[in-house]
Amino acid sequence: MSEAKEKNSNIRKVYIKTYGCQMNVYDSERMGDSLDGEGYVATQSPEDADLILLNTCHIREKAAEKLYSDLGRLRVMREERDPSRPLTIGVTGCVAQAEGDEILRRAPTVDLVVGPQTYHRLPELLQKVREGKKVVETEYAVEDKFAHLPHHNRQAVRKRGVTAFLTVQEGCDKFCTFCVVPYTRGSEVSRPVEQIVDEAKELVDAGVKEITLLGQNVNGWHGVSQNGSQWRLGDLLYRLAEIDGLKRLRYTTSHPRDMDDSLIDAHGNLEMLMPYLHLPVQSGSDRILKAMNRQHKAEDYLKLIERIRKARPDIAFSGDFIVGFPGETDEDFEATIKLVEEVGYSSAYSFKYSPRPGTPGATMKGHVEEKVKDERLQRLQALILDQQHRFLKSKIGKRVNVLIEKAGRHDGQMVGRSPWLLPVAVLTNAKIGEIIPVNITEASSNSLLGNAAN
Ligand code: 5AD
Ligand code: SF4
Numbered sequence: 001m002s003e004a005k006e007k008n009s010n011i012r013k014v015y016i017k018t019y020g021c022q023m024n025v026y027d028s029e030r031m032g033d034s035l036d037g038e039g040y041v042a043t044q045s046p047e048d049a050d051l052i053l054l055n056t057c058h059i060r061e062k063a064a065e066k067l068y069s070d071l072g073r074l075r076v077m078r079e080e081r082d083p084s085r086p087l088t089i090g091v092t093g094c095v096a097q098a099e100g101d102e103i104l105r106r107a108p109t110v111d112l113v114v115g116p117q118t119y120h121r122l123p124e125l126l127q128k129v130r131e132g133k134k135v136v137e138t139e140y141a142v143e144d145k146f147a148h149l150p151h152h153n154r155q156a157v158r159k160r161g162v163t164a165f166l167t168v169q170e171g172c173d174k175f176c177t178f179c180v181v182p183y184t185r186g187s188e189v190s191r192p193v194e195q196i197v198d199e200a201k202e203l204v205d206a207g208v209k210e211i212t213l214l215g216q217n218v219n220g221w222h223g224v225s226q227n228g229s230q231w232r233l234g235d236l237l238y239r240l241a242e243i244d245g246l247k248r249l250r251y252t253t254s255h256p257r258d259m260d261d262s263l264i265d266a267h268g269n270l271e272m273l274m275p276y277l278h279l280p281v282q283s284g285s286d287r288i289l290k291a292m293n294r295q296h297k298a299e300d301y302l303k304l305i306e307r308i309r310k311a312r313p314d315i316a317f318s319g320d321f322i323v324g325f326p327g328e329t330d331e332d333f334e335a336t337i338k339l340v341e342e343v344g345y346s347s348a349y350s351f352k353y354s355p356r357p358g359t360p361g362a363t364m365k366g367h368v369e370e371k372v373k374d375e376r377l378q379r380l381q382a383l384i385l386d387q388q389h390r391f392l393k394s395k396i397g398k399r400v401n402v403l404i405e406k407a408g409r410h411d412g413q414m415v416g417r418s419p420w421l422l423p424v425a426v427l428t429n430a431k432i433g434e435i436i437p438v439n440i441t442e443a444s445s446n447s448l449l450g451n452a453a454n
Pocket of ligand 1: 282321351352
């Protein structure tokens with residue numbers, strides 16, 4: 001074996017599989033960064049890995065059950081593996097937090113269980129595993145996880161491209177009655193201004209042009225400025241907009257009750273804040289909104305949409321909907337359909353209600369039959385799809401600024417991001433990272449096609 005090859009065989013490889021939301025995507029990246037210093041390199045193939053981390057989601061039953069089917073496959077893979085190549089299997093994320101020890105009982109093949117608040121301690125926890133221990137770490141750390149994470153790996157950021165996520169807020173104090181997040185991610189914590197600005201600069205230095213600020217309740221973010229005044233998300237956006245080289249900003253996910261004036265103003269005044277907002281409402285029925293503990297009415301949401309549209313007329317909205325929440329009647333569902341028709345979304349996500357252990361919704365009366373949930377979901381999704389098509393078609397003939405992200409499938413074609421997040425395929429010789437005007441010529445079911453404008 002050549003020396004180079006011998007060296008290669010000493011490199012440890014980690015495969016991280018991400019389930020669920022964008023925050024999990026960000027967390028997986030940060031876990032990769034924290035393992036970097038331990039000599040791990042990322043691999044895209046589980047067969048090739050020395051360490052496999054499953055970064056899980058607990059939001060609906062289906063997402064959580066997926067973990068156990070994947071663990072079944074990994075158990076077989078491990079049994080069939082050459083014993084000279086040991087494999088460590090870890091479960092991280094929200095199922096780890098919610099189920100803890102139970103995971104080891106159900107899947108003894110797992111070596112390590114780490115909740116979302118403690119993954120900065122992965123290197124030390126892996127050391128315990130190497131010493132032959134099974135490790136479960138789901139306590140909330142007393143220290144600030146983010147302050148203990150290493151800097152972003154510049155090369156890894158470059159490889160991921162010109163857009164990046166940045167967590168600014170974590171956890172939730174709203175306690176919607178369907179939702180596990182307050183239990184898996186804990187209560188609301190906002191990262192301090194300077195920490196966020198430094199991380200944003202680091203990303204921009206590595207070539208990032210567009211940053212999406214993340215939080216389970218991102219517009220609940222608050223902090224203290226350098227001169228001691230209280231800041232809300234709108235103020236933070238203005239501060240980040242000053243970073244040289246940063247071209248675009250987004251944030252997700254927001255709660256309607258936390259859309260304050262400074263944030264709505266930012267939509268009107270900050271050109272680089274993209275005209276796209278994911279603003280979940282969940283239902284159009286006041287009765288169901290109350291049972292969900294959303295703390296607002298359908299009318300409040302519609303008025304809010306109107307105010308934001310007034311500040312930024314070209315803004316596109318997306319949302320989340322749950323059908324079949326306990327007690328939802330046909331009439332309640334019709335109210336949701338009516339609300340969707342009134343708003344006109346550019347895209348939206350809809351789900352059948354999934355009872356989650358420990359949440360108030362799970363023990364409410366009036367659970368809706370699966371068949372009824374299916375019918376309602378189909379109707380809602382057809383309406384949303386129709387709105388998405390209409391939105392895309394409305395862009396034909398328009399000139400749109402596109403951030404070039406990667407090469408396209410055809411010769412001379414590049415793929416980029418429209419201001420509304422939807423991808424655009426463009427014939428152009430522009431380079432990755434450039435923002436170019438594009439004349440939109442066609443719309444497919446979920447993307448746009450166009451030519452570089454001169
Ligand atoms: N059942 C179905 N959908 C849910 N969501 C959250 N909890 C549940 C649940 N128990 C949906 C909501 C939320 C999105 C992230 O997932 O619509 O906004
Ligand atoms: Fe899933 Fe919520 Fe955890 Fe994200 S925060 S991974 S959506 S349970």
